[in-house]
Structures are given as structure tokens and as C-alpha cells.
Amino acid sequence: MKILVCVKQVPDMESKFRVNDGGKWYDEADLALRMNEYDEYAVEQAVQLKEQVGEADVTILSIGSDRVKETMKKALAMGCDRGVHVVDDTSYAKDPFEIASIIAAFAKDHSFDMIFTGMQSQDRGSAQVGVLVAEILGMSSISTIVEFTFDNGQVTARRELEGGLKAIVKAKAPALMTCQLGLNTPRYPTLPNIMKAKKKELLSVEVATLLQVDAVQETTRMYFPEKKGGGIVLEGDVGNMVNEIINILKDKTGVLT
């Protein structure tokens, strides 16, 4: 069984962001980078599927500059077998259609039985790439899954809807799943597995060899939202803060009276 997992490296969302000189994306300097949270669930599900079926090979694919190799190594240490790094220093400027086309162009000749992606990336957040890849490849896809079982080529998944409701959806492999938070419990790479991962194959492919389409949209500007509302910001000594909060609550709310 051949499995593909797509992972994106993104900044830690608690980082202090700045807009870059071009004014169309964030400045990457000084940002802590990590695996897109949704993709951690995708990696874990792929590895669990491999453990279940036994005979399986899990490829991890990431598009980006050289730094994404760090994230790929984490996925290899979690149990993926090989990595394909699509080298692209300007991947951040590519739209979801271009990113999906690159992934589909790679996947086309590899007859993967299952593809896992995140439901969305934390920075761009388009929630499109996974479904687009499947549509380009003409493959079944189920989005936003919070439960996954595989039995003899048959997938049964739970799609998460709003308000806690779930839809039970079945599909036959080959199929693509976009993974939602809480799908499983992503494992931490152990030291021996981190060592083993260093020896795993990490192939580099130039993006130009896979990109055959043009962008369908562009970001014209990136900026900080205007601060709305007249919220009070309290900083400094915790003791003072406690008193201030209590005074404001007494003053402005019916609580504590």
C-alpha cells in the first residue's frame, strides 16, 4: 500500500509577526517554525494506517525552501518512510491552485492508495489544497475528518460538522482525507526514531519540473487588522492587576456585587 502525506511548515502562531518589505506576506526573519498543526494529525493517521496494514510505504511531501527539511525530518521520525522536498523559495506566494497542482503532478505517476493532508494550513488557511489535489487526480475525497477506519480498501470516516454533529462517510481507496484537529493523538518522535530518520531517503525535486499552471489569484496586500473596541489593556504587576480587574467587574458588570 502506498500512502502520501502532505505537510506544510508554518510559523508558530504565538510569534510576533511583521509584514515584509514587499507588503504582501509576513517577514520570515526571527519566526519560530513548526509543522502545520493539522498536518501532524495527517502524519499520525498515515503512520497508524501503515502499522495496521503492515505492508505500506509512507511518503512525506513538502513544498518550500530548504528550511522545510526540519519539519520533514520530524515526520520521518514519527514513522514516515521517505521524504520528497519540492524546492521552492517562493512557495509562500503560490496560491492554493498552484500548490495543489504541484502535489497532483507529483502524485499522478505514483498511484498512491491513500493521501492525507491537513484540513487547512494555519498561516494561509484556505482549506482548499487537499480537496483540489483529489479533484485534479479524479480521486474520492472526504474533508474535515475526525475519525478514520480502513478495512480491506474501504474507508469509513466521520466528517465533523458544526455544533458537534458528525457525518458518517464511506469511500473506496484510492482516496484523499483532509484531517481535522483531534483526529488522533500525534506521537512524539523518540530519540532512537530521530536517529533512524537521519538515514531515511529525502529526495529533492525542483518545483519547475512539477508546476505547469498559473496562479488564479494574488495577494495584493497584507496588514494588521485595526484594533476595534475600547478594551482596556492591563500590564505589569499581578497584584495590581487583580485589584483593577475586580474594580472594573464591580463597576461594569453585575458580577461580584
Next chain:
Amino acid sequence: MKTLLVGEYRDGKLLGSTYELVAFAEKIGADSAMFLVGRESDLPQYNGILYFADILKYSEFNPTAHKQMLLEVVAKEQPEMIVFSHSSYGWDLAPRLALALKAAQVSEVIDFVDGNLVVPTCNSKLRRDVKSKTAQTVVTLQGGAFGLSGEPSGAPTLVKIETDATAQVEFAGYEAVEKGGVDLSKAEIIVSAGRGIGKPENIEMIANLAQALGGEYGASRPVVDAEWTEHNRQVGTTGQTVSPKLYIACGISGAIQHLVGMKKSEFVVAINTDRDAPIGEIADILAVADLKELVPALTEKIKSL
């Protein structure tokens, strides 16, 4: 401009978010037609053409058939913009339609200014202006971003549509929400724990503050996903919607899916180490502090009052 609005049905009911699509079309001054797979006994109050398919025949989740019928309607209507809600239905179907139309899709739109679609980026810390390069554009709208201008009214002109496209995946029914436990929707004071609490043991700290205030404690999704507390305490799109007098968010960044569940709170206090956390945008008080220090201190003081 001409828009095609894609209404939404779930679990046997027309969703109120359908009217937000109408509000969007009004806001941008566009003409509209609507597409809906629903029930004839429960049609939207809408003045315009409604391309309608029966949900009993095409089911609530059959992307292949819904896409096929949409393509037909798009060919007939030639809209410049096809508008969905950014919901489990919308983000699943929109990319399928966009690809078939070779059109750009812009997700989670919160505004439309000078021909630019405005979308949040990086967990709402930043915004992007986006321009489509294709003649037709598919958009999904963030829930609540486009309010209703008044009570919905009107009666649609029905045009029935059909398809013989067969489903690629099989929808085998719903799994109901787990019932029981606390009902946060009735709580007047809620103190919620976010990922910022760091470890499961710190739930107690949050519960203690809630108790001192005579309220209940809630949680953000990562706290529930990690099984630090039960799902019926989750606040947000995929959890509970609450409207207490006081909501204290401890170590919660303020992602839209969380805000949707608590923004009707009368007064919001946020405790966060990150002064730029998006929760600050809706909080009446943002206390920039380590919750592990502030929460116990606040609890002690309240108990002593």
C-alpha cells in the same frame, strides 16, 4: 455584478447562514440567484430565482451530484461570483466547483473593499487583500461577517433541477451530538481554559476560579482534543454557543472558531501572555499576564471578598 448564492441545509433544516449570503450580495450591490438542495416545505424567504433540488433525492452530503447541478446553474446564470458559507458544506464543495470552473476560490472572506476580497491570515493576527484573476470567482464567507439587514422576507421563484451524477462517496447518516453533562448555554459566568494552561493539572485552577465566581468552566478545542476535559465543555463552532454575563478566557488565542461560540458574552476578560493575541480585539479587559500567576491570585482575592 451577478452572484449565485449557495444556500445550506443540515440535519433536515434550512440554515440561518443562508441569509448571510443574501446580506453579502446586498452589501456589495450585486444581483443574485440562489441554489439550494433542500425541502420544498422549508424554502428560504428570498425574492429571486431559486434553483432547487430535493434533498431526499440528492442527500445532504453528495458533493458529486451537488457540484454537477451547480455547474448547470452556473452555465445558465453566468454569475461572476459564486458564494458559499465557510462551513463544513461550503469548504468541501467550493474547491470542487472552483476547479471544474477553472475559477479562483477565495476562502473565509470577511469584507469586500475596492474589488479586493479581505481574508484573515495567521490565526486572525493579520489580514490579506486578495484579487481574483479569473472571470468567475468562488468565495466562502466567514460566518457572522455579513450581518442581516433585517428580517428575511420574500418568496422565491422555483426552478427545479436534476442530475444523474452518482455519488463518489457514500453518506451513511449522522452521528448525534453527545448529550448530557454541563449545559454551558445557561451559565451566567464562564471561565474557559485554553491551550495556554499548559498541562491537564491546571484545569483545576480554572475550575476553582469559576467556582469562586459561582460559574462554570469551559474550554477551547485543543484542551478537549487532548482529553484534558470533556467535549460538552467546548466553546465554539464545533462545541457550544454561550452568552454569559461574564466570560474569562484564560490562555486562549481567539481563533474565529472559538470567538463564534462566545462573542455574545456581555463582558469578556482575556488573560494572555501575548499582547497581540486576537482575543484582545473583542475583550473588554486584556490582562497581559501568565495565567498561572494571575488566575490563582484572582481566585484568592475573590474568595476573600
